[in-house]
Amino acid sequence: MAELTLNTIEKKSLRDEYGSLIAELGDTHKDIVVLDSDLSCSTKTAKFAKRHPERFFNMGIAEADMISTAAGLASAGKKPYASTFAVFATGRAWDQIRQSVCLSKLNVKIVSTHGGITVGEDGPSHQAMEDVALMRVMPNMTVIVPADANETRAVITESLKTPGPMYIRLTREKFPLIHGEDCGFKLGKSRVVRDGGDIAILACGYMVYKSLQAANLLAEEGISCRVINMSSIKPIDEEAILRAATECKALVTAEEHSILGGLGSAVTEVVCENNPTPVVRVGMDPVFGKSGKSEILLEKFGMNTTAIVKAVHRSLSLKR
Amino acid sequence: MEYTDDIGVLKNIANDLRVDIVKCLTKSGSGHPGGSLSAIDMLTALYFSRMRHDVNNSGGDKYDRFVLSKGHAAPALYAVLARCGYFEKSCLDTLRQVDSILSGHPYAPSTPGVEVSTGSLGQGLSMANGMALASKLDNLDRTVFCMLGDGEIQEGQVWEAAMTSAHYKLDNVIAFLDNNGLQIDGPVKDIMNIEPIGDKWRSFGWEVFEIDGHDIGAILTAIDKARKVTGKPSMIWAHTVKGKGVSFMENKVSFHGVTPTEIELETALADLAGE
Numbered sequence: 001m002a003e004l005t006l007n008t009i010e011k012k013s014l015r016d017e018y019g020s021l022i023a024e025l026g027d028t029h030k031d032i033v034v035l036d037s038d039l040s041c042s043t044k045t046a047k048f049a050k051r052h053p054e055r056f057f058n059m060g061i062a063e064a065d066m067i068s069t070a071a072g073l074a075s076a077g078k079k080p081y082a083s084t085f086a087v088f089a090t091g092r093a094w095d096q097i098r099q100s101v102c103l104s105k106l107n108v109k110i111v112s113t114h115g116g117i118t119v120g121e122d123g124p125s126h127q128a129m130e131d132v133a134l135m136r137v138m139p140n141m142t143v144i145v146p147a148d149a150n151e152t153r154a155v156i157t158e159s160l161k162t163p164g165p166m167y168i169r170l171t172r173e174k175f176p177l178i179h180g181e182d183c184g185f186k187l188g189k190s191r192v193v194r195d196g197g198d199i200a201i202l203a204c205g206y207m208v209y210k211s212l213q214a215a216n217l218l219a220e221e222g223i224s225c226r227v228i229n230m231s232s233i234k235p236i237d238e239e240a241i242l243r244a245a246t247e248c249k250a251l252v253t254a255e256e257h258s259i260l261g262g263l264g265s266a267v268t269e270v271v272c273e274n275n276p277t278p279v280v281r282v283g284m285d286p287v288f289g290k291s292g293k294s295e296i297l298l299e300k301f302g303m304n305t306t307a308i309v310k311a312v313h314r315s316l317s318l319k320r
Numbered sequence: 321m322e323y324t325d326d327i328g329v330l331k332n333i334a335n336d337l338r339v340d341i342v343k344c345l346t347k348s349g350s351g352h353p354g355g356s357l358s359a360i361d362m363l364t365a366l367y368f369s370r371m372r373h374d375v376n377n378s379g380g381d382k383y384d385r386f387v388l389s390k391g392h393a394a395p396a397l398y399a400v401l402a403r404c405g406y407f408e409k410s411c412l413d414t415l416r417q418v419d420s421i422l423s424g425h426p427y428a429p430s431t432p433g434v435e436v437s438t439g440s441l442g443q444g445l446s447m448a449n450g451m452a453l454a455s456k457l458d459n460l461d462r463t464v465f466c467m468l469g470d471g472e473i474q475e476g477q478v479w480e481a482a483m484t485s486a487h488y489k490l491d492n493v494i495a496f497l498d499n500n501g502l503q504i505d506g507p508v509k510d511i512m513n514i515e516p517i518g519d520k521w522r523s524f525g526w527e528v529f530e531i532d533g534h535d536i537g538a539i540l541t542a543i544d545k546a547r548k549v550t551g552k553p554s555m556i557w558a559h560t561v562k563g564k565g566v567s568f569m570e571n572k573v574s575f576h577g578v579t580p581t582e583i584e585l586e587t588a589l590a591d592l593a594g595e
Contacts, residue, residue: 072450
């Protein structure tokens with residue numbers, strides 16, 4: 001992975017992968033039902049709707065009703081997948097996720113799309129930078145942020161076998177394929193996508209790719225970076241975090257999310273209580289974004305390769 | 321289980337359950353008597369006459385379902401479930417205690433006979449719709465009953481759900497509106513007026529049956545009529561009295577969320593004994 005030609009790597013849409021896969025899984029899993037709140041063309045659940053119209057429920061622009069209805073379907077034995085944009089799924093329906101779904105530990109999968117700032121031109125009203133934090137604090141909730149389309153496929157497949165509430169965060173933009181078709185995703189497990197010993201960058205989503213880019217640049221300076229895909233945010237791979245802390249003695253986290261409450265917080269919580277180690281968080285300050293092209297926004301708000309390189313230097317300077 | 325069409329017997333059961341409700345609330349020292357007593361006649365008609373259910377097969381495919389959307393009336397539901405045999409009646413004495421199976425509001429993981437957790441108002445009808453959609457997919461002959469409070473319908477989600485029930489032609493959904501006219505801060509019409517109630521539900525595509533929610537015969541008739549409705553959901557709009565059956569609680573806002581003292585309990589029990 002290390003020396004792969006990161007600039008020519010194929011890009012693929014995570015939401016397209018989800019839409020195709022769930023439609024496909026619907027053929028053999030008759031208990032799958034899909035709900036959407038008037039965004040099925042964007043979340044790609046329209047593919048399921050076309051193939052299994054009787055098991056697709058468009059709930060209109062009513063996210064709260066969608067989530068509680070999904071809870072009812074789950075309580076009657078169905079496997080509901082509810083989709084909308086991340087900002088609406090976790091913001092507008094937070095209480096429904098808490099009360100209707102998580103309190104009874106119902107088998108509802110919330111697959112959001114358009115997470116993060118790469119939603120771009122739609123601007124801050126549509127940029128979910130708090131969704132992972134909102135879902136992570138929820139009892140009984142599993143939280144996954146896949147890094148690419150191949151991992152999305154693995155996560156959706158896994159979700160079908162895993163009972164209970166789950167939040168899967170996808171994005172609008174196509175992301176580079178950093179994983180092969182067999183990406184080895186396991187709930188609660190991370191994967192080292194580039195080995196190294198001076199520092200570990202723990203990343204999720206698009207930031208795994210950005211971290212690999214940063215690692216390439218840092219290698220030129222003679223800094224050996226371990227890059228870990230932490231897609232399973234909750235449960236989190238404590239063992240891998242502590243191994244990285246022990247072996248590298250300096251950590252950076254990278255996520256397309258607020259630096260509050262997401263992956264950065266999760267990693268910090270683990271190391272602080274077990275093996276205090278410098279952790280520098282790459283992510284968005286708790287401010288609202290702007291309209292713009294996604295790569296420009298990532299640069300403006302400090303979630304690009306340069307920001308990761310800078311964070312690595314800072315973390316190394318704190319290393320004892 | 322005691323199933324009956326005898327209105328006199330059902331009235332007696334409802335009265336017994338009122339006794340259980342005020343007793344367990346006095347013991348717990350917190351909880352919601354007013355809305356429990358306004359809802360109990362409807363719950364009695366459901367669980368002891370019209371709803372198909374089985375203590376050994378709670379939530380099973382062949383059976384109807386009930387969602388208490390106004391979750392604060394949990395003591396009424398618990399009294400009913402105990403009498404049906406979902407758990408020992410002695411559990412009622414443990415209401416709201418830390419090791420009890422009976423939480424302050426319905427909590428499905430801990431209480432047999434409770435299918436979904438409620439308490440945050442406005443979500444139950446959506447969940448009932450979800451159950452009804454699943455039942456239609458599986459071709460099950462199942463009715464999903466749901467009870468809403470009148471203050472509760474101030475929640476916007478109720479109207480999202482009302483649209484969903486009608487849009488998906490959920491004639492297997494029968495809702496009750498426990499219209500006791502009072503909410504915790506005062507009369508519903510003063511806090512946030514919900515009228516015209518019947519017109520609202522009709523305009524959302526529902527069949528509406530307006531009844532006296534303490535007239536057991538009327539409740540049974542309304543359920544029977546609602547079951548015959550096809551192509552749309554039914555709302556049984558029940559005029560009720562908050563605190564019904566206990567003289568000093570009737571129509572008193574103060575007994576929305578305050579339990580009787582030991583002395584008040586004696587008066588309540590005397591009222592219910594017909595003294």
